[in-house]
Amino acid sequence: MNNTMESILINTAHALMADGKGLLAMDESSPTCNKRFAIYDIPQTPEKRRDYRELLVTAPGLSEYISGAILYEETVRQLTSTGEQFVDVLQKAGIIPGIKVDTGTVDLINFPGEKITEGLDGLRARLIDFASSGLRFAKWRGVFSIGEEIPTNQCIEANTQSLARYAALCQQAGLVPIVEPEVLMEGNHSLDESSEVSERVLNSLFYQLYKQRVLLEALILKPNMVLPGLDCTDQKSVEKTADATIECLKRSVPAAVPGIAFLSGGQEGELATERLNQMNLKYGSRLPWPVTFSFARAIQLPALECWKGEAENTVAAQTILLYKAKCNSLARKGQYVM
Ligand code: 13P
Numbered sequence: 575m576n577n578t579m580e581s582i583l584i585n586t587a588h589a590l591m592a593d594g595k596g597l598l599a600m601d602e603s604s605p606t607c608n609k610r611f612a613i614y615d616i617p618q619t620p621e622k623r624r625d626y627r628e629l630l631v632t633a634p635g636l637s638e639y640i641s642g643a644i645l646y647e648e649t650v651r652q653l654t655s656t657g658e659q660f661v662d663v664l665q666k667a668g669i670i671p672g673i674k675v676d677t678g679t680v681d682l683i684n685f686p687g688e689k690i691t692e693g694l695d696g697l698r699a700r701l702i703d704f705a706s707s708g709l710r711f712a713k714w715r716g717v718f719s720i721g722e723e724i725p726t727n728q729c730i731e732a733n734t735q736s737l738a739r740y741a742a743l744c745q746q747a748g749l750v751p752i753v754e755p756e757v758l759m760e761g762n763h764s765l766d767e768s769s770e771v772s773e774r775v776l777n778s779l780f781y782q783l784y785k786q787r788v789l790l791e792a793l794i795l796k797p798n799m800v801l802p803g804l805d806c807t808d809q810k811s812v813e814k815t816a817d818a819t820i821e822c823l824k825r826s827v828p829a830a831v832p833g834i835a836f837l838s839g840g841q842e843g844e845l846a847t848e849r850l851n852q853m854n855l856k857y858g859s860r861l862p863w864p865v866t867f868s869f870a871r872a873i874q875l876p877a878l879e880c881w882k883g884e885a886e887n888t889v890a891a892q893t894i895l896l897y898k899a900k901c902n903s904l905a906r907k908g909q910y911v912m
Pocket of ligand 1: 599601715754837838839840868869870871872
């Protein structure tokens, strides 16, 4: 990678972390998007997915709160109802377009209950194609379940090595990698167990990024917050979870990383916002990196529920989307009040 490319990538990473802004993850795979549509009886068709994504990217004033949007490949290939490319609509709105490039998870052979993310084969050529379509960053998600004897070191190593190889390929192609290691919330594990696993995963990740010679200054980390499992009876306060998350990140994420943008991971939307707010309120400028959001569910779900697949609800759904984006933008600054 030459110096010009390096500075382009570093500038993009900083623009994604712009003050008061975060990312909109709208990169649900078609099966995941369909599952969410099914809840509201919305037809599960490419056209409806297109209409929904169009509603999101054309919400007026979205760029006040959103620096970048992560698209799904289907959306990149579709045109809006006015015949425009989604990438162009985002660029005109002042939002940096990005794309999810992993192809999803499959069972990790010999390791029951664990997954490996696929998508490295042919990725180099796909990334060149995406960069020439105007996309400026790319996301890859690895997942880790907590349970009896899992995650294993083998699962952690396999997934973090894939994340590092994808990140190296992204930077080579001129795309900022959004590196997403997600410790899942499903299970009855405690806050301490979540913290211990998250730290193991992040340590392995940064070791692998180092080994693959990835430029830390030109990536964004997209981690889970450190939280007790959804079925844990000892749910902790917003303060405790924010403290545990920051402690874990401070122990494992080098200061050279330009920013951290959390996934919401199925937390109740309001809680995700409060936890992010608490981290910025209490630690804010004392942290080595800015912390913001890269939420899908925690921003989108109320808008989807309002839309219900009906054109007449589009404006109301966009108003709700903007409201949720604004709340999280305030949380990014530690200024959110319920
Ligand atoms: P959630 O915020 O719904 O977890 O989605 C973020 C994401 O990009 C998952 O890969």
